Amino acid sequence: IILDDEVFFLREKFISGELAYLIDSTDSLPQLKEVIDETDVGVSPLPSGAAGPASPLASLDVIAFNRAAAPAKIQAGLRLAEFLTNASQQQKLVLEETGHIPVNRTVTIRPRLSEAGSAMAKQGATSIAIPLDYVDAFNQIRRVGDEAYLQALEGDSDSIEAAIYLFHEAGQSYYPRIYAIHVF
Structure with missing residues (x-):
């Protein structure tokens, strides 16, 4: 597993055969199919969980x-x-x-x-x-989420701590007047 937030780096590793799977945007699919045999590139929906189907x-x-x-x-x-x-x-x-x-x-x-x-x-x-009014806030949350996810996967942060941090940052991005988030 290679954890990196540089999508282009990961995409190149996938194209060269160094990665078995890649989590990427659907926008990259046509490009991938141009350089990799179509039978070697597949797409899978996110798995369902206890709460039902994934809602990306x-x-x-x-x-x-x-x-x-x-x-x-x-x-x-x-x-x-x-x-x-x-x-x-x-x-x-x-x-x-x-x-x-x-x-x-x-x-x-x-x-x-x-x-x-x-x-x-x-x-x-x-x-x-994502509503157009919230695109900037969403992009900020995604950046923070990517960082928190990497830290949790690499063992630098507990997954609960990472989730609380992301929840706090999401609140700050959408509702800047929220100063504290209480976890019960």
Whole structure:
């Protein structure tokens, strides 16, 4: 196991065959399939636990509309958005292996059509989107979480201490006026 927060370093180790698995963004899947035989790259959804299926956090590409645009242009944009997010187009997006998880939760992909696409659609159905207003706070929490996770895995910190620290930092990122977190 190699623990590092340098994704590019880990990706290179994976590509060269030095790592058996890589935890990375779905965005990297097309790049990986360009340099590694497609049969040697797989995707698996996060496992379920006692509380049910995993609900990973997902960042989104957005379709934005300008309020100053003419109503006819906004209506045309809305029709385009409806088209791009319908089940058929979302399924096509996944099958083209663009690395995007479908935002339409009704999309299913049969594993025989695409094992990676099937896994990504299943994961997408349980993912939680980060609201745009909280992206900066989320990125800060992710940085702190990555550091706390590495410290716990390397034995530099107890996992409970790491979780409490992350919980505290999350509170500071989302609610800066919270000064103390009490653990019972």
